[in-house]
Amino acid sequence: MLVLPPRSRTPIRPWVTCFLDDYSRRLMGWALSARPTQATVLAALRDAMLPDPETGRFGGVPDRLFWDNGLEFLANAVTDVAVALGALPLQADAYSPHQKGKVERFNRTVEQELLSGLPFYADGPRRKNGDLYGGNGTVVDFEVFVGLFDEWVTHYNSKRKHKALDRQTPDERWLSDQSPLRIIPEQELRWLSLPSEERKVRADGIHHRRHIYMAPELQALVGEIVEVRYMPHDTTKVDIFRNGEWLATVRRQDDLSREERAQVLAERDRSRREAARELRRARSRARRQFAPITGPGAIVETTDFRTQDAADARSQERRRTLEVKARTDLLGLGEDLDAPVEDGDPESSSAEAMS
Numbered sequence: 001m002l003v004l005p006p007r008s009r010t011p012i013r014p015w016v017t018c019f020l021d022d023y024s025r026r027l028m029g030w031a032l033s034a035r036p037t038q039a040t041v042l043a044a045l046r047d048a049m050l051p052d053p054e055t056g057r058f059g060g061v062p063d064r065l066f067w068d069n070g071l072e073f074l075a076n077a078v079t080d081v082a083v084a085l086g087a088l089p090l091q092a093d094a095y096s097p098h099q100k101g102k103v104e105r106f107n108r109t110v111e112q113e114l115l116s117g118l119p120f121y122a123d124g125p126r127r128k129n130g131d132l133y134g135g136n137g138t139v140v141d142f143e144v145f146v147g148l149f150d151e152w153v154t155h156y157n158s159k160r161k162h163k164a165l166d167r168q169t170p171d172e173r174w175l176s177d178q179s180p181l182r183i184i185p186e187q188e189l190r191w192l193s194l195p196s197e198e199r200k201v202r203a204d205g206i207h208h209r210r211h212i213y214m215a216p217e218l219q220a221l222v223g224e225i226v227e228v229r230y231m232p233h234d235t236t237k238v239d240i241f242r243n244g245e246w247l248a249t250v251r252r253q254d255d256l257s258r259e260e261r262a263q264v265l266a267e268r269d270r271s272r273r274e275a276a277r278e279l280r281r282a283r284s285r286a287r288r289q290f291a292p293i294t295g296p297g298a299i300v301e302t303t304d305f306r307t308q309d310a311a312d313a314r315s316q317e318r319r320r321t322l323e324v325k326a327r328t329d330l331l332g333l334g335e336d337l338d339a340p341v342e343d344g345d346p347e348s349s350s351a352e353a354m355s
Helices: 038-049 076-085 097-113 142-158 170-175 186-192 216-221 258-286 308-325 346-354
Strands: 015-020 027-033 064-067 088-091 196-200 206-208 211-214 225-229 237-242 245-252
Touching: 015 038, 015 097, 027 038, 027 142, 038 076, 076 088, 097 142, 142 170, 196 206, 206 225, 206 237, 216 237, 216 245, 216 258
Parallel strands: 064 088
Antiparallel strands: 015 027, 196 225, 206 211, 211 245, 225 237, 237 245
């Protein structure tokens, strides 16, 4: 069907990615997006594995993950996450809908019970010119459609009796199985099931999705390649990983407070000074020289390094030289230049001073 995305006047067809439990046919997790991407798949997978916040049930890591040949499912990130979770990734053969018959039936249920009753349904009636007929309604906003889909999912899982489940609802079928669940903490699952991209740390931060992200922890990593993991629909912050380990959560440059900006700038100056010191050390090491070695024995270093004592001695010598140059007796003014002036004729004193 057609929906109207935010800040747009052009309707689109939204894409929904769903994870269905094979045993109970319960819809475990879903994600809506403008187009299918690996980020959408991972968001839906994370939603499927997180237990219901109200009941603490309906979640856990699956034993197997079975998907079709969509490019978003074949992305390396999706397979890597499945392997990291310990779930066996399985792929359906091309052009074999019978291998995933439960999902195909679920898709038809969505169309029959939800989409077909909404205006501008893609397979609904059309006008003479081929445009979709929306009746007297208007194109549904994307936010409204998300709410409608969420309500329908709740009804499907908890209210709708399923013929193939002996007239049980998917929730009732799920609860009838007392098999233990393997639950991963939400914070770990969030990092594990997020899409990731590699980015180079620049002097002003990390450039990602048309935003610049800054944090003090990044200033010492300028020039390095790090891993950026992010929520598909949240651009306010990203998680930074280095060598597979979490480094920091960084926020957009525009969202930083004045104090946070000052902290970033201070860390940037400190890193710049440290880099300058390291450069001086490297240049000093490059100047190291040794006496020619003609046989076994101790290695004699001949580098003329300027020690701190020598630098202090040169400083004192320079100070004495300046003191000599500043002596007033070299001007021929006598030793009593600083003596107080005696009272006398003002005019005479002025005449002597000018002579």
